[in-house]
Amino acid sequence: MLMEKLFIGLLMSAVSAVGLVACGGDGNGDLPPTGPTAGTFAVTLSTPNADDGAIVFRVNGPGITQITNGNPAHYMHFDQAGSAVTVVIVGDLEDGTLLTFRVPDVDAASSYSATVLEVADRTNELRGSVGTYGLSVGQVSG
Amino acid sequence: MSGRTPLLVLLALTAASVDAPAQEPGPGDPTTIFVTGFSEPCRTEFNSEGDLFVKDGAVIYRVAPDGSSTVFTEEVPDGRGFTFDAFDDMIVPSPGNSTIYKVSPEGVVTEFISVFNARRARTGPDGSLWFAAIDSIHHYDAMGRHLASFDVMSQGGAAFGLRFSPSGELYFSSWGGYWKLVDGVVVPVLTDVLPRAGGPTFDELGNIYTYHESVTEGDPHRVILYDSAWEVVDDAFVTDVEPPCGTMFGRDDDGSTNARLFISQRDGTIVEANPAGIAAPGFPVVGLSLSEIDEEDCADEVVGVPALSENESTFLDVIGNNNGSYDVGDFRAYLVRTGVVDGS
Numbered sequence: 126m127l128m129e130k131l132f133i134g135l136l137m138s139a140v141s142a143v144g145l146v147a148c149g150g151d152g153n154g155d156l157p158p159t160g161p162t163a164g165t166f167a168v169t170l171s172t173p174n175a176d177d178g179a180i181v182f183r184v185n186g187p188g189i190t191q192i193t194n195g196n197p198a199h200y201m202h203f204d205q206a207g208s209a210v211t212v213v214i215v216g217d218l219e220d221g222t223l224l225t226f227r228v229p230d231v232d233a234a235s236s237y238s239a240t241v242l243e244v245a246d247r248t249n250e251l252r253g254s255v256g257t258y259g260l261s262v263g264q265v266s267g
Numbered sequence: 268m269s270g271r272t273p274l275l276v277l278l279a280l281t282a283a284s285v286d287a288p289a290q291e292p293g294p295g296d297p298t299t300i301f302v303t304g305f306s307e308p309c310r311t312e313f314n315s316e317g318d319l320f321v322k323d324g325a326v327i328y329r330v331a332p333d334g335s336s337t338v339f340t341e342e343v344p345d346g347r348g349f350t351f352d353a354f355d356d357m358i359v360p361s362p363g364n365s366t367i368y369k370v371s372p373e374g375v376v377t378e379f380i381s382v383f384n385a386r387r388a389r390t391g392p393d394g395s396l397w398f399a400a401i402d403s404i405h406h407y408d409a410m411g412r413h414l415a416s417f418d419v420m421s422q423g424g425a426a427f428g429l430r431f432s433p434s435g436e437l438y439f440s441s442w443g444g445y446w447k448l449v450d451g452v453v454v455p456v457l458t459d460v461l462p463r464a465g466g467p468t469f470d471e472l473g474n475i476y477t478y479h480e481s482v483t484e485g486d487p488h489r490v491i492l493y494d495s496a497w498e499v500v501d502d503a504f505v506t507d508v509e510p511p512c513g514t515m516f517g518r519d520d521d522g523s524t525n526a527r528l529f530i531s532q533r534d535g536t537i538v539e540a541n542p543a544g545i546a547a548p549g550f551p552v553v554g555l556s557l558s559e560i561d562e563e564d565c566a567d568e569v570v571g572v573p574a575l576s577e578n579e580s581t582f583l584d585v586i587g588n589n590n591g592s593y594d595v596g597d598f599r600a601y602l603v604r605t606g607v608v609d610g611s
Contacts, residue, residue: 178596178599179595179596179598179599180595181569181570181595200602200607200608202563202566202567202569202570203570204567204570204571204572211570211571212570213566213569213570213595213598215595215598215599215602215608216608243594243595244595245588245594245595245596245599246596247610249587249588249596249597249599249600249603250588250596251588251590251594251595251596
């Protein structure tokens with residue numbers, strides 16, 4: 126009987142201790158950082174040409190929201206289907222940010238990618254190859 | 268019918284028409300005068316703003332919906348049956364120098380392309396341009412690049428009038444008959460009509476209005492109504508007409524074709540048939556207009572969301588990079604043409 130009471134007492138103490146940890150640990154009510162951190166990513170263009178006039182590209186990655194034109198002088202339109210966003214941007218394109226978007230977890234940067242589909246020059250001619258174009262996806266600092 | 272017969276029939280029938288007897292009113296009677304004071308206002312078209320343009324002598328006039336007219340241009344020599352293209356420019360054939368003129372909405376005249384002996388222009392469902400040149404029909408894209416030519420006279424036809432039906436078939440006519448052009452082959456439609464037949468004009472249901480100018484005693488001037496299979500519905504649909512030389516449906520100020528049927532007459536007057544007798548609005552004579560192509564549709568299509576019709580895609584490629592399919596270069600060209608993006 127004594128042993129049974131002792132076991133119950135230890136068990137209750139253990140439950141209380143677990144409860145305290147679950148409720149905040151230090152007893153002051155401040156929660157430690159837990160779970161993913163949301164943030165903003167940018168798609169940046171690297172072009173071998175100085176006369177690009179329009180581009181279509183696709184961004185893949187989970188939970189993309191708040192897609193924003195990176196240059197107000199550019200025309201932008203996109204279609205989002207699941208984790209894929211297909212974007213057209215028209216304007217005098219140069220190296221630099223094409224668009225930004227919000228992600229739910231900045232630590233999942235490797236889950237995001239961007240691929241060039243079509244490029245036209247400023248006389249509307251389609252580029253024969255887009256293999257030398259680069260698109261990078263990275264977190265916007267600050 | 269021999270290859271030369273239609274032209275010979277036409278030449279034999281250029282004598283003045285006769286006074287025709289009155290007859291029982293048809294569904295399109297009575298007619299009312301829309302505008303008068305011209306000499307022979309036989310070549311006419313409405314533009315996308317609902318104004319009527321009338322070629323009379325050496326002048327092309329602009330007639331407002333209230334019937335008031337002003338000179339649009341006097342700078343097109345020997346202008347014939349004109350049309351409006353997909354950019355709202357007027358396209359005027361001039362057989363005198365085998366030149367096709369383009370007249371901007373502001374009335375600025377420029378030489379566009381050369382087409383030998385063209386008498387009638389028509390804009391197709393994909394914005395391409397067709398020209399009737401009596402013995403042949405010529406096809407150009409919307410930018411004026413030659414696509415094809417068809418010898419119709421050796422196949423028994425003669426091309427003066429040109430119209431597209433709602434099913435997209437190209438019909439052509441002389442005063443002696445109606446034919447259609449199917450994959451370059453001339454197909455007779457009506458070749459036993461009375462002399463001085465004209466048209467056809469289609470409504471959106473496919474009904475067909477033609478006109479007949481009498482050249483024999485006892486044979487009245489009239490507008491004839493056919494169904495879409497070219498069976499006569501009413502041989503005297505409109506009888507309250509002086510010698511007719513053209514039919515057309517009107518357009519509202521938003522560019523849509525309405526159910527007002529106008530008839531040009533050789534007495535210098537354009538009359539309107541009784542609208543109560545008209546079954547449906549006209550089928551648009553300008554098959555495609557840049558201003559009516561939706562920007563959102565163009566943008567969706569280029570990011571992989573199907574939104575454009577085949578005719579729209581074809582037209583946008585033609586005014587873009589003309590490489591055979593719609594792509595981002597064509598979309599850029601559209602944005603520049605419509606002023607959304609600065610293309611300079």
